[in-house]
């Protein structure tokens with residue numbers, strides 16, 4: 568009887584047939600860390616910036632911009648699928664420099680970098696559903712699902728070699744030898760997540776040449792501008808790729824460099840071979856956005872616009888970003904100097920690094936020392952402080 572009832576109830580929508588989904592590992596880690604009462608516990612798991620006191624504060628420039636918005640914003644009326652065009656325009660100059668005025672580049676506001684990636688993926692699927700997206704290993708775990716959910720096939724290419732703690736560029740280029748014209752190459756613009764490893768300028772030039780020669784489309788994910796070597800420096804590869812190739816895509820996030828995480832602030836830029844094709848691409852970006860989220864959330868992007876259009880606030884934001892970057896890079900230097908096996912970390916950039924340890928070691932560090940990190944050994948450098956580095960390295964040393 569109960570079977571019949573269940574069948575009858577489930578028939579219109581067989582939810583019970585949906586595949587079980589794995590729990591979010593990092594959320595589980597947050598809960599475990601919270602429940603740990605040991606005083607010296609260390610959280611290098613969650614991927615947000617932390618200051619010396621372990622806080623993820625609202626940036627001063629953001630607070631000031633929010634106060635200004637509170638005083639001056641007199642309407643919450645709809646803007647449109649493109650979001651805040653002042654935001655996209657000003658941010659575009661920060662990202663693209665002199666290229667920003669090109670008629671062949673167009674951008675729209677999106678809900679975070681994730682929204683930008685997804686909108687870009689939907690645009691690609693609409694334009695060429697046969698294209699394969701090539702993704703280096705390892706990568707941010709959401710990359711594969713974002714493109715796959717948009718209906719695109721994905722393939723991986725070798726990127727980071729854990730044994731040597733460096734990029735295996737030859738293996739990457741060998742694997743990409745199988746890419747076909749029209750395929751998409753996903754690239755981290757700076758501060759690679761999870762490895763922190765960066766390509767040299769010469770290697771980037773080879774990638775641009777490969778895309779050009781084989782008709783591959785570069786799709787850059789720039790989620791940490793300013794957190795690696797500087798605002799200008801971290802945009803250099805994006806500008807080089809957009810300068811050299813007729814068609815390119817950029818998914819951008821302001822959620823880390825403005826500390827706006829939950830406000831969901833991002834943008835998608837597309838460059839096409841001519842201004843009319845760019846207009847066509849923009850119309851498609853807008854129609855896709857309309858059917859997914861209709862319009863992006865306003866507040867965070869309005870905050871970024873207010874900061875970028877006000878020279879005093881902009882200077883304050885840049886100074887805060889400089890301090891964040893200096894903190895991360897000082898911790899990188901301290902880790903690199905503390906143990907020979909950690910030396911490569913000093914030369915890597917961004918918030919993340921992969922420790923050369925086993926999954927068993929990750930569990931031991933958690934259980935025996937209250938050190939919390941992702942199961943693959945990825946650490947958020949900003950989760951450390953000058954004071955905790957020695958204890959962290961001492962606990963780690965037997966596993967290195």
Ligand SMILES: Cc1ncc(COP(=O)(O)O)c(C=O)c1O
Pocket residue numbers: 614678679680681682707755760788790820821822823828831832833
């Ligand atoms: C490489 C990379 N791309 C994109 C994102 C998405 O950022 P957002 O929070 O703006 O969606 C992240 C976030 O962790 C990331 O690490």
